[in-house]
Structure formats: structure tokens, C-alpha cells
Amino acid sequence: xxxxxxxxxxxxxxxxxxxxxxxxxxxxxxxxxxxxxxxxxxxxxxxxxxxxxxxxxxxxxxxxxxxxxxxxxxxxxxxxxxxxxxxxxxxxxxxxxxxxxxxxxxxxxxxxxxxxxxxxxxxxxxxxxxxxxxxxxxxxxxxxxxxxxxxxxxxxxxxxxxxxxxxxxxxxxxxxxxxxxxxxxxxxxxxxxxxxxxxxxxxxxxxxxxxxxxxxxxxxxxxxxxxxxxxxxxxxxxxxxxxxxxxxxxxxxxxxxxxxxxxxxxxxxxxxxxxxxxxxxxxxxxxxxxxxxxxxxxxxxxxxxxxxxxxxxxxxxxxxxxxxxxxxxxxxxxxxxxxxxxxxxxxxxxxxxxxxxxxxxxxxxxxxxxxxxxxxxxxxxxxxxxxxxxxxxxxxxxxxxxxxxxxxxxxxxxxxxxxxxxxxxxxxxxxxxxxxxxxxxxxxxxxxxxxxxxxxxxxxxxxxxxxxxxxxxxxxxxxxxxxxxxxxxxxxxxxxxxxxxxxxxxxxxxxxxxxxxxxxxxxxxxxxxxxxxxxxxx
Numbered sequence: 001x002x003x004x005x006x007x008x009x010x011x012x013x014x015x016x017x018x019x020x021x022x023x024x025x026x027x028x029x030x031x032x033x034x035x036x037x038x039x040x041x042x043x044x045x046x047x048x049x050x051x052x053x054x055x056x057x058x059x060x061x062x063x064x065x066x067x068x069x070x071x072x073x074x075x076x077x078x079x080x081x082x083x084x085x086x087x088x089x090x091x092x093x094x095x096x097x098x099x100x101x102x103x104x105x106x107x108x109x110x111x112x113x114x115x116x117x118x119x120x121x122x123x124x125x126x127x128x129x130x131x132x133x134x135x136x137x138x139x140x141x142x143x144x145x146x147x148x149x150x151x152x153x154x155x156x157x158x159x160x161x162x163x164x165x166x167x168x169x170x171x172x173x174x175x176x177x178x179x180x181x182x183x184x185x186x187x188x189x190x191x192x193x194x195x196x197x198x199x200x201x202x203x204x205x206x207x208x209x210x211x212x213x214x215x216x217x218x219x220x221x222x223x224x225x226x227x228x229x230x231x232x233x234x235x236x237x238x239x240x241x242x243x244x245x246x247x248x249x250x251x252x253x254x255x256x257x258x259x260x261x262x263x264x265x266x267x268x269x270x271x272x273x274x275x276x277x278x279x280x281x282x283x284x285x286x287x288x289x290x291x292x293x294x295x296x297x298x299x300x301x302x303x304x305x306x307x308x309x310x311x312x313x314x315x316x317x318x319x320x321x322x323x324x325x326x327x328x329x330x331x332x333x334x335x336x337x338x339x340x341x342x343x344x345x346x347x348x349x350x351x352x353x354x355x356x357x358x359x360x361x362x363x364x365x366x367x368x369x370x371x372x373x374x375x376x377x378x379x380x381x382x383x384x385x386x387x388x389x390x391x392x393x394x395x396x397x398x399x400x401x402x403x404x405x406x407x408x409x410x411x412x413x414x415x416x417x418x419x420x421x422x423x424x425x426x427x428x429x430x431x432x433x434x435x436x437x438x439x440x441x442x443x444x445x446x447x448x449x450x451x452x453x454x455x456x457x458x459x460x461x462x463x464x465x466x467x468x469x470x471x472x473x474x475x476x477x478x479x480x481x482x483x484x485x486x487x488x489x490x491x492x493x494x495x496x497x498x499x500x501x502x503x504x505x506x507x508x509x510x511x512x513x514x515x516x517x518x519x520x521x522x523x524x525x526x527x528x529x530x531x532x533x534x535x536x537x538x
Contacts, residue, residue, distance in 0.1 A: 002028070002029055002112055002113055003026055003027065003028055003029065004018075004026070004027045004028075004029060004068065004069055004092060005026060005290045006112070006264060007029060007046070007069070007094075007109070007112060007113070008094070008288065008290065009264060009267055009268060009288065009289065009290060010108070010112060010263055010264055010267050011071075011094065011105070011108070011109070012267060012271070012288045014096075014097075014100055014105060014108070015096075015097035015099075015100060016071070016094050016095065016096050016097070016100070016105070017076070017079070017094065017095045018092060018093075018094050019079050019082035019083045019086060019092075019093045019094070019095060027045075027068050027069075027092070028045075029045040029046050029068060029069070029113050030045050030113070031043075031044040031045050031046070031113065032044050032045070032046045032047075032048065032109055032110055032113050033046070033047050033048070033065050033067065034047070034048045034050055034106075035047070035049065035050065035051060035052075035061055035065075042065050043065050043066050043067075044065055044066075044067055045067060045068045045069070045113070046067060046068070046069050046070075046071070046109060046113055047061060047062045047065045047067035047069070047070045047071070048070075048071050048102075048105075048106055048109060049061055049062070049070050049071060049072040049073075050102055050106075052072050052073075054074075055072055055074050055078050055081050055082045055085055055093065055095075056081070056085050058070050058072035058093070059072075059082075059085040059086060059088075059089050059091050059093060060089075062089070062091045063089050063091065067091065068091070068092060069091065069092040069093075069094060070086075070091055070092070070093055070094070071094045071096050071105070071109070072093065072094070072095065072096065073095075073096045073097075073098050073100075073102070074095050074096070074098070075095075075097075075098060076095070078095065079095060082095055128145060128153060128154040128250070128253050128254075129154045129155070129156075131145075131154070131246070131249060131250060131253060132144070132145055132154045132155055132156040133156045133157055134246075135156065135227070135229075135242070135243070135246040136156035136157075136229075138239070138242035138243075138246065139213075139229050139231075139235060139239045139242050139243050139246075140231075140239060141213070141229040141230045141231045141235075142155075142156055142166060142229070142230045143155065143156040143227060143228065143229055144156075144166065144169060144170070144227075144228045145217070145225060145226075145227050145228075145250055146174075146175065146225050146226050146227075146228065147224070147225045148223050148224070148225055148226075149174070149315060149363075150174055150175035150180055151173060151174040152169060152170060152173045152174055152175075153225065153254075155170050163208055163209055163210045163230060164207075164208030164209075165179060165207050165208050165209035166209075166230055168208075177363065177364055178207070179207055179209070182204065182207065183201070186201070186202075188201055188214065192214060192215075192216040192223070192226055193216070193223060195216070196215070196216060196218060196244070196247075197215070197244070198213050198214065198215040198235065198240060198243050198244060198247075199213070199214055199215070200212070200213055200233075200234040201213070201214060203232070210230055210231070210232055211230070211231050211232050211233060211234075212228055212229065212230060212231070213228070213229045213231055213234065213235045213240075213243060214226055214227065214228045214229075215227050215243055215244060215246075215247045216247065217247050217250045217251045217254060218247075218251060219251050219254075219255055224250075224251055224254045224255070225250070225254060226247075227243065227246060227247050227250055229243060264321075265317075265321050268289065268321065268331055268332070268333070269332070269333040269334065270333075271285050271288055271289050271331070272289070272331050272332060272333040272340065272342060273333050273335065275289075275342060275378065275381045275382075276298065276333070276335075276340055276342075276381060276382060276385045277382060278379075278381075278382040282378035282379045282381070283378050283379075285378070286378045289331045289342075290331075291331065291342070291344065292344060293378065294344060294345065295344075295345040295375040295376060295377060296342050296343060296344055296345055296375070296376060296377075296378070296381065296384070297342070297343050297345050297348075297351055297372055297373050297374065297375055297376070297384060297388075297435075298340060298341070298342055298343075298372075298373040298376075298381055298384040298385045298387070298388040299330070299340070299341045299342075299343055299351055299354065299355060299370060299371070299372050299373070299388055300338050300339070300340055300370060300371045300373075300385070300388035300389050300391070300392040301316060301320075301338065301339040301340075301341070301355065301358065301368060301369070301370045301392070302337060302338055302339070302368075302369050302370075302392060302396070303315075303316050303362065303366050303367070303368055303369075304366070304367040304368075304369060304396075305363075305365055305366045305367065306365070312362060312363070312366050313334070313337060313339065314334075315362060316339050316358060316362060316368070317332060317334050317339050319358055319361045319362070320332040320339060320341055320358060329343055329344055329354065330342055330343045330344075330354065338389075338392070340385065340388070341354075342381065345375040348372055348435035348437065348438055351372045351435065352372070352432035352433060352435075355368065355370045355372075355432060355433055356432060369392060369395045369396045369433065370391075370392060370395060370432075370433035371387075371388045371389060371390065371391025371392030371393070371394065371395055371433055371434060371435075371436075372388055372391055372433055372434065372435035372436065373385060373386070373387035373388035373391070373435075373436050374387050374435070374436040374437040375437070384436075387436035387443075388436070390436070390443050390446065390447075391433060391434045391435065391436050391439060391443065392433070393446065394434050394439065394442055394443060394446050395433045395434055397446065398434075445534050445535075448531065448534055448535035449534075449535055461528075461529075461532065462481075462516045462517065462518055462525075462529060463478065463481070463529055463532045463533060465515060465516035466478050466481060466512060466515060466516060469515050475508075476498075476508070477508060477511075477512045477515070478533075479498065480494070480498060480505060480508045480509070480512070481512065481518075481529065481533075482533050483495075483497040483498050483505070484505060484509065484520075485526060485529060485530050485533070486530075489520070491505050491506060
């Protein structure tokens, strides 16, 4: 069972266009029908109107077949007629380009509707759970089916020989990390990768685990996952054979599920790339993605880990695209080493929650860095993408840099020459990635620092001269200049920032002007010195 939304997304790659009835995109489709001159009782959720002479006739056939959607071959010039006819009879009309082969299209439609059944994760056949139940009956133990990253795809209802470790695995939908480390240390994963024969895993009471029989699920040389059975001792005879045969059946189900999922992901990815790079028909592309014509944000994400970096990025992409279009907020693509997702704009906080949920689904050793572009209309998404990339770079920099603390002012009578650490910006939220509309000032400073590192800031000037003097004579002229400029010339405020007396600031400014011309009365000079200080700050 799939939704009209998913059918629209996939068939869009073949030039098929939905006319009208956008509110029906969440309608669920269970069956496909074609007109039959010898049988007037044909019914189905999707009617493929082969032989219809017009859109109106196709809609009439759809009404008779009690169909939710009808596919009819017609040109773009009939779009208005299709919209009117469909809305009049409560039928979603999909126009098929006359150049598209019916035979090819029908194969895709039947495959999607009849084979693309939904699981808990939003993809694949529901009968994977039924297969787990059948396998549990055959082998006499509780069964779980897992992907290569030990995430649970399906499990049997049977609790024969069940144990606390299995219960926790099912509750969190993946094998706990500490148990994975145990399996890895025992060489279980290495043996599964090397053989198609079931292997026995000894019990481990410290983890609440009885014994396990595990077998790899493989297609050719590619490991698709594994099947695990709880048992106190190795399976033998018919039960051993049933487990090995069951793994081959699971492989067929997973391959079928992957084919359906990969097709949808590819279509979605291509459409998202068009929006990120800019396209004249942005509104149409947004509609094909099933997004509302409203403001959106681009989120850019990278994963950082010491092992399997590419695998973790692919895992993040898979999690971002898990579930049917109507059941998840964003649409995603992978470009280079970055995951880009377009989210409906519900504020920066909502985007951060999305990033947090994405990161929560990755292994604990993976660090997620992200940036959030400002809200934009469909045609402005390339700009939101650039903003997201700059915020991502800022977030990665903040992760890499050592933590800096904000010092409080020291009373003048306690430290006449104290120079506390400069106050740092808090525009980057401690609990999540930065958003451009909140962190544009940090983005600007980040650009300036990049320019300074590239040697594009003048090497000589008042700030450089004062910095050299501080290094040679252990003075605090640069910190004093910064405090005075940030206090906008208020001696008392600058003195409070520095933890010294106002007269000390006045005396330092006088001596500083003897080292280098400051021209503090010139607003352009003051601005230039502030920019230089910001650009050179790390």
C-alpha cells in the first residue's frame, strides 16, 4: 500500500503530472485496474485509462471503477480540462506524456502499488514481519531481522527463548552499542561477513543474553543484513537448514524493498538538486515534491567520525529520506560530502529539532555538524543553500575550536592592570547548529577571518603596531583599544570591561597615540580598526 503522494513523486520522473486534488495526496492506494470491454465491474484505487479517447472519458471510467486516481495519456494543453473534470467527480487526474510507453509505465505503477507495501519505517513489504513469525515457528526461537548497522527491520511476535537483550534491542529498534562492541570483539560480525553459514554466539549473562544463532543475509557478495535467533545451544538438523533457507528468502524481500525505496530517493534527490541550483520552474518542482508553496529553509549537514565516514553520511541520508513523503517534513539530497534537506519554515528552533532527531538516529560515535539557511521562497532556495553552507562551516569551526569562557569584570581597586578575556559571541546556540537569520553577524566575522588568513587584511596599521608593542613591552594596548571601541568611546564602560580605573584607560590611549596614529575622532578609522580586530580574532 502506498500513497498518492509517493505515486506522484515517482511518476514525475516519467513526465507524469498531477492535475488538481492536491488535498488527496495522502490517499492510500491498494489496487490497480485497467478498463476491460468484457468486464464492466472493474474496480481499483488506480485506474490506468488505456484507450480513453479524452480526459473526460477517462474520468468517467474512473468514477465507474471507484478509483481515487486515473492515469490518462494527454498533452499539457488538457491540464485545465483534467483539473475541472477531476474536481467535479472527486478524482485525481494524472496526465501521461503521449511519448511515454504504456507498457513501461504500467509496470512501474503495478510494482509501486502492489509491491511497495509499507513497514514501520515507511518502506518495504509488511510481510517481512510475517516472514519473521514463520521463521520463528520453523526454528523454535525468537527472531529479529537486522540491517548491516544492526538496526531492527522486523521481529517475530514469538517470545520463545526471549531475553532482556532482545527486548532492549526491539525497544530501541537497534542492537545497543555496548552489545555491538561485544559482538565485534568476539569476531561475530567478521564471521558473518565471511560466511553464509549460521554461526553460534555464546551466552553472556552480563548483558542478559542467552545464546544466539546468526546468519548473514546476502545478495551475491553484498551483505544486506542478518537474521538472529535466540537459542541456548547451536541449531542443528532441520532447524539449522530452515534458518539458512530463511536468510535467502529475507534477501529477496530486502532487495525488493530497496528497489522501491531507491527509485523514490533518486527521484526526490534529482528534484531537490534542481531547487538548490536554481530553476525557472521552482514552484512546479516544489509541488512535485509534495511541499506546500510557502517559505522553506535549507539545512546542510555533515557527519564526522573516525571510521566509516562515507557510510555514516549515507546512513544520515537514509534516515532523512525514511518514510513516505506525506509522513516526513523535508526532502533531501546528497551532494559531495554534504546532506541537504529542504524543510518547511517553522522557525529555526524547529529546524534544530529536526537536526537533533537526525543525529539521535546515528551511532553515538558520530558527530553531526549542521547549518540552517534563512527562510526563503522556492525561487530563493539557492541563496538559502549558500547561507546553510556558511552556517555549517561556522558550526564545524565552533566544534573544532577549544571552549572559551567569558570573564567577568574585575573591580578596579583589585587589579589596576587586569586584562580579562574578551567577551565572545553567543549567536551560535549551545544546543544546536546556527541559523543564518540569527547568526549573520558571526557569519560576517567568519568571512573576515577567512580573508585575514588569506592575507587580504593590511599587514601594517594601528592595530598591528599596537600588537607588536604589546609583544615587546608587555603592555595591554590592543585589549584597551578593543574595549574603548566596543564601548563606543565611553571611558567608564571601557574601564569596567578591563577591570581598571577610567584614568588608566585615558592614560593608555594617550600613550598609544605616541606609538602609532590612532585618529580616534575619525569614524571611518574607528570602524576599520574594529573590523581589523574582529578579522584577526580567533
